[in-house]
Amino acid sequence: MSRALAALHASGVPAAFAEVRDGRRTWSGASGVADLSTARPARPDMRHRVGSITKSFVAATxxxxxxxGxxxxxxxxxxxxxxxxxxEVGQRVTVRMLLNHTSGIGNYTEAILDSYAEVTSVGQTRFTPEELVQIGLSLPRTGAPGDHYSYSNTGYIIIGLLIEKVxxxxxxxxVTRRVIRPLRLDDxxxxxxxxxxxxxxxxxxxxxxxxxxxxTYDMSWAWTAGELISTPSDLDTFYRALLGGRLLPPAQLAQMRTTVPMDPARPDDGGYGLGLFWLPTPCGAAWGHDGGVIGQITVSLHAPDGGRQMSLATNLSHYNLGVIPEVHPxxxxxxxxxMAGVCPNATAQRAAAGTTMRLPLPGAIAIPLR
Known part of the structure; x- marks a missing residue:
């Protein structure tokens, strides 16, 4: 795993840091510099904006x-x-559709983060959740309610307001009372x-x-769709508790893991459940989520029972804005x-990981600058 992080840094990322767990064994490491202006070294215990991984916490709540009941x-x-x-939207769109991105409601981030100028302006602006919902509802529908998957941050802002209403x-x-504090996720x-x-x-x-x-960035634009700050260690603790049945009864965990294809034409490429997705790997399906915000990307994937885990963070985003047709280095x-974290024994297959793992990941493309 150390070599893989060093290679990720060498490919152009200022820093990469991760924690891997296998049963009771834990490894953590980092490569590169935490920020380019001071060149201070990266550490595996650094806090990080984890973006759409927030959705797993919100869905569990x-x-x-x-x-x-x-x-x-x-x-x-x-x-x-x-x-x-x-x-009609309120009558036909259900809580489930908001959680699994089949509501057909437009993704508000496509309206507020569609230009380079907005990279700066959005981070200096306070949004209310209601404003974000109205932006999303004003966009063209992506499909009929329940028809197919189409990633929408708007749905999770509505879910946040639903939690407050209920x-x-x-x-x-x-979320803090029900999930973060009981698991002692101090970071x-x-x-x-x-x-x-x-x-x-x-x-x-x-x-x-x-x-x-x-x-330093105002994250009101992400709220319950992607505002959370965490660490790789805390993410591993959360997903182990979630997948191991400590946070939800079996019936609700089964609902969370009931998925729709993220690409109907390629259903074997992965499925999205309720704030949780699975992706194919050389050693079977891995469950978790990813997140992308301005300047930071996180991936957290786990064996179905939470036994083998990998949470990885980088401090660079939008390095590929569609100018390279093949997979970016x-x-x-x-x-x-x-793959080194999730499937350490799949060395022979790891070279093909770029075609094995869905790229880009769902949460990363939720920040739509092109």
């Missing part, structure tokens, strides 16, 4: 509410939020209005903007590093 997966969202999601508490507080938190990453952390580099560090090195 909703499924706890389902288990308690407080909300139903097949409830129309308009039953809970009639003024926010009115009319519980009477702030969504971030409810995992919602930053809220704080633009900084508290404590030791990695920088955030948008490839076309050189050494500029975007680690960083993507190839990232896939190789992921």
């Amino acid at each position: 909703v499924l706890q509410l389902v288990a308690e 407080k909300v139903g997966l097949d409830d129309p969202v308009g039953r809970w939020l009639p003024e926010l999601v009115p009319g 519980t009477g508490n702030a969504a971030s507080a409810e 995992t938190y919602f930053p809220g209005a704080d633009r900084t990453i508290r404590g030791r952390h990695a920088g955030a580099h948008f490839a076309l903007f050189g050494v500029r560090d975007f680690a 960083i993507d190839a090195a990232l896939a190789d590093a992921v």
Whole structure:
């Protein structure tokens, strides 16, 4: 794994850091520099914006509410939020569809992060969740409710507001109370209005903007779709608890792992459940999520029972804006590093990891700059 991280750094990423667990054994390491302006070395315990991995935490919270009989997966969202999601959309789109990205509601990040100028402006702007939902609802529909998968951050903003409606508490507080605090994830938190990453952390580099560090950034644009800060170690702890049945009853965990194809034409390339996806690897399906924000990318994949785990973070984003038709060298090195963590004994097959693992990953393409 050390060699794989070094190769990922050599491919052009300033830093890569990870934790791998195999049963009771744990390995952590880092390669490269945490930020380009100071060249301070990367460490495996650095905090990081984990983007859409937030969705797994939020979905687990909703499924706890389902288990308690407080909300139903097949409830129309308009039953809970009639003024926010009115009319036919509110009547036909269900909680399940929001969680598995089959609602057909447009992805608001395609409207607020579609130009280089917005890389800076979005990080200096405060958005309310309601504003984000309205942006998403104003976009063209991507399909009929329940028809097919189409990744939409808007759905998870609606889910955050649903949590608040059902519980009477702030969504971030409810996720913290139900998931983060019981697992003692001391380095995992919602930053809220704080633009900084508290404590030791990695920088955030948008490839076309050189050494500029975007680690200080207003994340209200992501909220319950992608605001969370965490570490590779905390992510491994969370997914082991989730997949091992510590957070959800068996019925709700089974619902979470009931997936729809992310590419209907290629169903064997992976499926998305409720805040959780699976991808094919040389040693079988791996479950987890990924996340991409401005300047930081995270991948967290795990064996179905959470026994073998890999969480990996890098501090560079948007290095491939469609100008290279084949797999980008960083993507190839990232896939190789992921395979080294998830399938350490699949050495002969690891060279083909770029074609084995779906690239780019779902959460990374949720930040749509081209």
